[in-house]
Amino acid sequence: MAMADMPLRSWVAGANDPACDFPIQNLPFGVFSTADRGPRCGVAIGQMIVDLAACEAQGMLDAAGTFDRPRLNDFIALGRPVWDRIREQLTALLAEGADQTVPLVAMSDATLHLPIRVTEFTDFYASKNHAFNVGVLFRGPENALPPQWTHMPIGYNGRASSVVVSGTDIHRPMGQVKGEDGPVWSPCKRLDLELELGAIVGADSQMGSRISVDQAEQMIFGYVLLNDWSARDIQAWEYQPLGPFQAKALGTTISPWIVTQAALEPFRCDGAERVNPLLPYLQESRPGFYDMTVGWTMNGQRMSQTNYNVMYYSSAQQLAHHAVSGCPMRVGDLLGSGTISGPERDQTGALLEMTEGGKSPVTVNxxxxxxxxxxxxxxxxxxxxxxxxxVGFGPCTGKILPAVE
Amino acid sequence: MAMADMPLRSWVAGANDPACDFPIQNLPFGVFSTADRGPRCGVAIGQMIVDLAACEAQGMLDAAGTFDRPRLNDFIALGRPVWDRIREQLTALLAEGADQTVPLVAMSDATLHLPIRVTEFTDFYASKNHAFNVGVLFRGPENALPPQWTHMPIGYNGRASSVVVSGTDIHRPMGQVKGEDGPVWSPCKRLDLELELGAIVGADSQMGSRISVDQAEQMIFGYVLLNDWSARDIQAWEYQPLGPFQAKALGTTISPWIVTQAALEPFRCDGAERVNPLLPYLQESRPGFYDMTVGWTMNGQRMSQTNYNVMYYSSAQQLAHHAVSGCPMRVGDLLGSGTISGPERDQTGALLEMTEGGKSPVTVNxxxxxxxxxxxxxxxxxxxxxxxxxVGFGPCTGKILPAVE
Known part of the structure; x- marks a missing residue:
């Protein structure tokens, strides 16, 4: 490899390992605490965390005091020029050859927290493979893909209060499921995951205003991994006609590190091929997806792997659609991409699809x-x-605890 | 009327008028501002507002400084013993015969604001008449009432950011509606209201915990009027399978005064007759409804009037169901009752029902x-x-402005 092609390197330990999720090209934002000090903002690099609050206290960075807070919302609200300036400054401070003065904390000494106060949570349904596969199971093959699916990013409002950070245990929910003779009170017997990305909205919009796809793109701060835990038996009984409710409220797990849009920029690519042209308000002037491997494990075994570029609607299109009726969007809104599933069984982002509704078991360890x-x-x-x-996201894990009956 | 039967009277002008919504028996909470001072908390009585921030500054009341804030959330979070004590103290201060020292502001000199920061908004579907009537129009008479309807309060998460206070103009939304050959970009042509009550949650619950109906009842601070503006043509095209989304995000109007549960207590009554027994987690130990006239006007003409006691599920049952899967509930959560419709045409809470889906016009002025x-x-x-x-709610109004095309 010629010198000109060498990737930018950092002086921080571990950051130049090609298998490390957090090289100097990434610089994802999060919130961490240590034994001696409460939650504040940080950036992951190698096996270390840049203590942004300490950087600001020492005059290395200026973010109007927002780094010494327990959530990133106030920093994010400062806007894109500040995001870009901080990224540029951090890149210079952490590059090989720079003075090694940046205050770092070892990741092993830190506890990671929910990075944002989730203002509102919306979940979409934007993988055509997933929408079709799940549609077959819930409604049969002839009604599998809803008629508006190829014309709009279908979504529903989820529950923000149950969004938790990676590593938080989740109780199996109790609820109503369909019995032979009316509903039965039961622990969920068809508990599932959903492999998603979550986009974090970084700017407010005004009530009564729409957002173009290009404007929407400028409003997205970054992305997290998102597991939308789903109680399929509760969902099947409750979801018509107003959509999923308690089946999706048991918990939604997100990764602690927000990978910025800037870090993903080199990987921008097209998504799935369009079946029909979109209405102008959903058209984008450039590709809105990222060439990015995504997948999931159960008890350490890799179950599925696919690429985010299988998706049909980008986060920017979802955000534009979210505001189409004049709905105001706010800093900290979290938009789930929808389950990311490729066409093959070992590319599916939910057990419902992978096991064909529970009919075909899979082997795990x-x-x-x-x-x-x-x-x-x-x-x-x-x-x-x-x-x-x-450019990686780090882990996003959750363990299921027994139901509290 | 014997003296013993005389209702309690107040020294405040207008409060003893039998047609006044705000007698001393009511004491609803809100947020107001005046030309000389910004938003703070108040209580309506007669044609006046008790300036609670001034009361606290003068040492008449103690609410830990929460009255001098632009939303009621912090006061509400103090909990039921504080709500009860403040109500008792205000009743004593405002009763006929008390020293007339309470700082008052004329309602005509005040601007009313959104009383709470809406944490999350959930809307239910709890009038059987409404569910059946709307079900017929969307899905035909044989599939009108979903099979789980008599077993659980069906609800969906709405959008909190578009909740506005009475008097806020709302733009007709643009959006996708079904055309003969795919979707069409259009202003909404079937814009509707929904007559509802909104319950305001006054206490947090823990993730992974359920709430009994009796506990839920203790968690409700009070009620507002709520108009869930609905774009029926956008809704018909978008709502399957994940429920209404942009059709309900154009705006939700609530009344500025929160009528407390304590003020409604004397009017407690049964709701609609049960078709089948409920699962134990939804059973209540006492009646959960209020004998209360509700209705709506268009351009000043009364269009419909019914009673809240036609409802099938109470707010406490809705709150208990909302947490059944372990979903944490938070202070400031707003739960819409669902459209309140009686069985007759002039008792319906939405134009969709009143005009049979637009087929039978009504005359307005x-x-x-x-x-x-x-x-x-x-x-x-x-x-x-x-x-x-x-005990009344005062006005809850909204005017529709043309679409921004």
Missing amino acids: GEDRTFIQDGDEIGLFAHAQGDGYR | GEDRTFIQDGDEIGLFAHAQGDGYR
């Missing part, structure tokens, strides 16, 4: 699974592969 | 209407009739 059992741990992963480095 | 036209103003009203007084 020698044991059969249709849905999630108590004690099972689900992990999501994603990274975009650069030349000699990768 | 000599003009035909099927759905809402630009410039139309919708008003909601509600009051519970006591002996010689009434």
Whole structure:
């Protein structure tokens, strides 16, 4: 490799390992605490965290005091020129050859927290493979793909209060499921994951105003991994006609590190091929997806792997659609991409699809699974592969605890 | 009327008028500002507002400094013992015979604001008449009432950011509607209201915990009127399978005064007769509804009037169901009751029902209407009739402005 092609390197330990999710090209934002000090903002690099609050206290960075807060919302609200300036400054401070004065904390000494106060949470349905596969299971093949699916990003408002950070245990929910003679009170027996990305809105919009796809793109701060835990039996009984409700409210797990849009920029690519032209308000002037490996594990075993570029609607299109009726969007809104599923069984982002509604078990470490059992741990992963480095998300895990009956 | 039966009276002007919504028996909470001072908390009585921030500054009341804030959330979070104590103290301070020292502001000199920061907004579907009528129009009579309807309060998460206070103009939304050959970009042509009550959650619950109906009842601070503006043509095209989304995000109007649960207590009554027994987690130990007239006007003409006691699920049952999967509930969550419709045409809480999906126009001040036209103003009203007084909600109005194309 010629010197000109060498990726930018950092003086921070571990950051130049090609398998590390957090090279100097990434610089994802999060919130961490240490034994001696409460939650504040940080940036991951190698095996370390840049203590942004300490950087600001020492005059290395200026973010109007927002780094010494327990959520990133106030920093994000400062706007894109500040995001860009901080990224540029951090890149200079952390590059090989710079003075090694940046205050760092070892990741192993830190506890990671929910990075944002989730203002509102919306979940979409933007993988055509997933929409078709799940549609077959809920409604049969002839009604599988709803008629508006190829014309708009279908979404629903989720519950923000149940969004938790990676590593938080989730109780199997109790609820109503369909019995032979009316509903039955039961622990969920068809507990599932959904492999998604979550886009974090970084700017407000005004009530009564629409947002173009290009404007929407400028409003997105970054992305997290997102597991939208789903109680399929509760969902099947409750979801008509107003959509999923308690089936999706048991918990939604997101990764602690927000990978910025700037870090993903080199991986921009087209998504799935369009079946029909979109209405002008949903058209984008450039590709809105990222060439990025995504997948999930159960109890450490890799179950599925696909690419984010299988998706049909980008986060920017989803955000534009979200405001089409004049709905105001706010800093900290979280938009789930929808389950990311490729066409093959080992590319599906949910057990419902992988096991064909529980009919075809899969093997996990020698044991059969249709849905999630108590004690099972689900992990999501994603990274975009650069030349000699990768921009990754780090882990996004959650373990299922028994139901509280 | 014997002295013993006389209702409690106040020294405040207008409070003893039997047609006044705000007698001493009511004491609803809100947020107001005046020319000389910004938003702070108040209580309505007669034609006046008790300046609670000034009361606290003068040492008459103690709410830990929460009254001098632009939303009621912090006061509400202090909990039920504080709500009860403040109500008792205000009743003593405002009763006929008390020293007339309470700082008052004329309602005509005040601007009213959104009383709470809406944490999250959930809307239910709890009038059987409404569910059946709308079900017939969307899905035909054989699939009108979903099979789970009599077993659970069906609800969906709405959008909190578009909740506005009475008097806020709303733009007719643009959006996708179904055309003969795919979707068409259009202003909404079937714009509707929904007459609802909104319950305001006054206490947090823990993730992974359920709430009994009796506990839920203790968690409700009070009620507002709520108009869930609905774009029926956008809704029909978008709502399957994940529920209404942009059709309900153009705006939701609530009344500025929160009528407390304590003020409604004398009017507690049964709701609609149960078709089947509920699962234990939804059973209540006492009646959960209020004998309360509710209705709506268009351009000043009364269109419909019914009673809140036609409802099938109470707000406490809705709150218990909302947490059944372990979803944490938070102070400031707003739960829409669902459209309140009686069985007759002049008792319906939405134009969709009243006009049978636009087929049977109604006459408003000599003009035909099927759905809402630009410039139309919708008003909601509600009051519970006591002996010689009434506990009312005051106005909840909104005017529709033309679409921004």
